[in-house]
Amino acid sequence: MADGTTRxxxxxxxxxxxxxQGYEHTSFAHIADAVGISRGNFYHHFKxxxxxxxxxxxERLANTREMLAQWESSNEHPFDRIxxxxxxxxxxxxxxxxxxxxxxxxxxxxxxxxxxSQAAANELFTLFRGWLxxxxxxxxxxxxxxxxxxxxxxxxxxxxxLANTFRDTAFVxxxxxxxxxxxxxxxxQH
Amino acid sequence: MADGTTRxxxxxxxxxxxxxQGYEHTSFAHIADAVGISRGNFYHHFKxxxxxxxxxxxERLANTREMLAQWESSNEHPFDRIxxxxxxxxxxxxxxxxxxxxxxxxxxxxxxxxxxSQAAANELFTLFRGWLxxxxxxxxxxxxxxxxxxxxxxxxxxxxxLANTFRDTAFVxxxxxxxxxxxxxxxxQH
DNA sequence: GACATTTTAGGACGATTGTCCTAGTGAATT
DNA sequence: AATTCACTAGGACAATCGTCCTAAAATGTC
Numbered sequence: 001m002a003d004g005t006t007r008x009x010x011x012x013x014x015x016x017x018x019x020x021q022g023y024e025h026t027s028f029a030h031i032a033d034a035v036g037i038s039r040g041n042f043y044h045h046f047k048x049x050x051x052x053x054x055x056x057x058x059e060r061l062a063n064t065r066e067m068l069a070q071w072e073s074s075n076e077h078p079f080d081r082i083x084x085x086x087x088x089x090x091x092x093x094x095x096x097x098x099x100x101x102x103x104x105x106x107x108x109x110x111x112x113x114x115x116x117s118q119a120a121a122n123e124l125f126t127l128f129r130g131w132l133x134x135x136x137x138x139x140x141x142x143x144x145x146x147x148x149x150x151x152x153x154x155x156x157x158x159x160x161x162l163a164n165t166f167r168d169t170a171f172v173x174x175x176x177x178x179x180x181x182x183x184x185x186x187x188x189q190h
Numbered sequence: 191m192a193d194g195t196t197r198x199x200x201x202x203x204x205x206x207x208x209x210x211q212g213y214e215h216t217s218f219a220h221i222a223d224a225v226g227i228s229r230g231n232f233y234h235h236f237k238x239x240x241x242x243x244x245x246x247x248x249e250r251l252a253n254t255r256e257m258l259a260q261w262e263s264s265n266e267h268p269f270d271r272i273x274x275x276x277x278x279x280x281x282x283x284x285x286x287x288x289x290x291x292x293x294x295x296x297x298x299x300x301x302x303x304x305x306x307s308q309a310a311a312n313e314l315f316t317l318f319r320g321w322l323x324x325x326x327x328x329x330x331x332x333x334x335x336x337x338x339x340x341x342x343x344x345x346x347x348x349x350x351x352l353a354n355t356f357r358d359t360a361f362v363x364x365x366x367x368x369x370x371x372x373x374x375x376x377x378x379q380h
Numbered sequence: 381g382a383c384a385t386t387t388t389a390g391g392a393c394g395a396t397t398g399t400c401c402t403a404g405t406g407a408a409t410t
Numbered sequence: 411a412a413t414t415c416a417c418t419a420g421g422a423c424a425a426t427c428g429t430c431c432t433a434a435a436a437t438g439t440c
Contacts, residue, residue: 006387022302025214027427038389043430045387100298107355108290108298112212122355150352150361151368158348162340165297165312171340178341196417217397228419233400235417 007045007055009035015056019102022109023053050117057120060102064124068131078135079187082152085132086179089159089172097167101160103128128153139187148186155179197235197245199225205246209292212299213243240307247310250292254314258321268325269377272342275322276369279349279362287357291350293318318343329377338376345369 013034017026028049032039046052071081089096099105103124110118132149141148159175162168203224207216218239222229236242261271279286289295293314300308322339331338349365352358 020302022214022299024212025303028429029426038391039428040390040430040432041388042428047429049428099302104351105298105302108295108351109212111354112210112289112295113215125352125355147361147364150356151365154348154352154365155345156348157351158344158346161294161298161347161351162315162344164301165315166340174337175341175344218399219396228421229398230400230402230420231418232398237399239398 006035006037006041010037010042010045010052011055011059014052015059018053018056018106020099023106023115024109024113050115053115053117054120057117057124060124061120061127064127068127072131072134078138079183082132082135082183083180085128085152086156086176086183089156089163089176093163093169093172096160097163097169097172100164101157104157104160125153136187140189141187152179152183155182196225196227196231200227200232200235200242201245201249204242205249208243208246208296210289213296213305214299214303240305243305243307244310247307247314250314251310251317254317258317262321262324268328269373272322272325272373273370275318275342276346276366276373279346279353279366283353283359283362286350287353287359287362290354291347294347294350315343326377330379331377342369342373345372 010031014026014031017030017034021030028039028042031052032042042052046055071084074081076084103121107118107121107125110121129146129149132152133145136142136145136148155175156179159172159179163172200221204216204221207220207224211220218229218232221242222232232242236245261274264271266274293311297308297311297315300311319336319339322342323335326332326335326338345365346369349362349369353362
C-alpha cells in the first residue's frame with residue numbers, strides 16, 4: 001500500500017477510473033494513460049484486468065476497515081458515530097452527485113456482469129452493515145441492530161442514487177436531516 | 191409497439207438484456223442471438239446502438255406512463271395508489287434481487303458513461319416523482335408533496351440496491367412494511 | 381566492474397466491438 | 411408478368427479489447 005511504487009499507482013488510478021466511469025468501461029489504455037506507463041507493462045504487475053479489480057477491492061476494504069476501526073476506537077458516543085456515517089453523504093456529496101456511491105455502483109455493476117469479484121465487493125457493504133449493527137447494539141437496540149443497520153444503509157443508498165440522477169444538493173441535505181431525526185427517534189435515550 | 195414486427199422484437203430483447211446485463215455489456219451479437227436475426231440486419235432498423243437504447247427508453251417511458259395513468263384514473267384512494275407503488279418492490283422482488291431496479295441501474299450506468307440518453311432515462315424517475323407528488327397533493331400535503339415523493343423514491347431505490355446485493359427476501363418485506371408505516375404516519379387522515 | 385534480477389516499452393496476437401456495404405429474397409403494387 | 415420496395419443474410423471494415431511475448435533499460439548484488 002506504500003505510495004510510490006508503480007503497482008500502487010496502477011491501483012490508485014484504476015480505483016478512481018472504476019468509480020468515475022465504471023469497471024467494464026475502463027480499459028487498460030485508460031489506466032495506462034492515467035498512470036503514464038505503457039500498456040504492455042501491466043502484465044508484470046497484474047496478470048489480468050480482474051486482478052486489478054481484485055486489488056482495488058482489497059484496497060477499498062482495507063481503507064474502509066481502517067476508517068471504521070478509527071471511528072470505533074474513538075471515545076465518541078455510538079450515537080455520534082452513526083451521525084458521522086450519515087454525514088458521509090454531506091462530506092462526499094459532490095462526488096456522489098457526479099458518480100453515485102462508490103460501493104453501491106460497483107456492486108450493482110458487478111452483479112450485472114455476474115463477475116467473480118461480486119462477493120468481495122459485497123463485503124464492503126457487509127463491513128458497514130456490521131459496524132452499524134454494533135453501534136446500535138451499544139445503543140441498547142441489540143435485538144433489531146442488524147435491521148436498523150440495513151435500513152440506514154438502504155436510506156443512504158437511495159439518497160446516493162437519486163442525488164446522482166437529479167444532482168440536487170438541497171435534496172441530499174434534506175434527507176440527511178431526516179435520517180438524523182429518524183436516528184434520534186429510534187435511539188431517544190442517548 | 192405492436193408485437194410481431196422485427197423492430198419490436200429487437201427493442202424487447204434489448205430491453206431485457208440491457209436490464210439483465212447492462213447496456214454497455216450487451217452487444218449486437220447478444221441481441222441478434224436473442225431475436226434470431228443476423229447482425230447485419232440491424233442497420234435497416236437502427237442506425238446505431240445508441241438508437242436502440244433510445245427506442246428502449248421510449249418504450250419504457252410509454253409503459254410507465256400508461257401504468258401510472260391507469261393507477262391515477264382508477265377510483266382508488268391516493269393512499270392506496272401509493273401503497274401500490276410501494277408494493278412494486280414485493281411484486282418484482284425476484285427480478286430486483288437478481289438485477290436491481292430497472293430504472294435506477296440504467297440511470298446509474300448511463301451517468302458513468304456520460305451517455306447522451308442520460309436525460310431521457312432520468313425522465314423515468316421524473317415520471318414516478320411527479321406521479322407520487324400528485325398523490326401526496328391529493329392527500330393534502332401539497333406543500334411537501336415533492337419532498338415526500340423524493341423520499342419515497344429514495345427509499346425504494348435503497349431497498350432495491352441492498353436487495354440486489356444481499357438477496358434477502360425478508361429484508362425487502364421488512365422495509366416495505368416500514369414504508370407502509372411511514373406513509374400511514376405521514377398521511378394519518380386517510 | 382561483472383553479473384543477475386526487476387522493471388519497462390513497444391508491439392504482436394486473436395477475438396470482439398459497432399458500423400456499414402452489397403447481394404439477394406420475398407411480397408406487394410402496377 | 412414486370413417492377414418496385416421493404417427486408418434480410420453474410421461478411422468486410424477499422425478500431426479497440428484483454429492478453430502475452432520479447433528485448434532493452436534500470437536497478438541491485440557480489
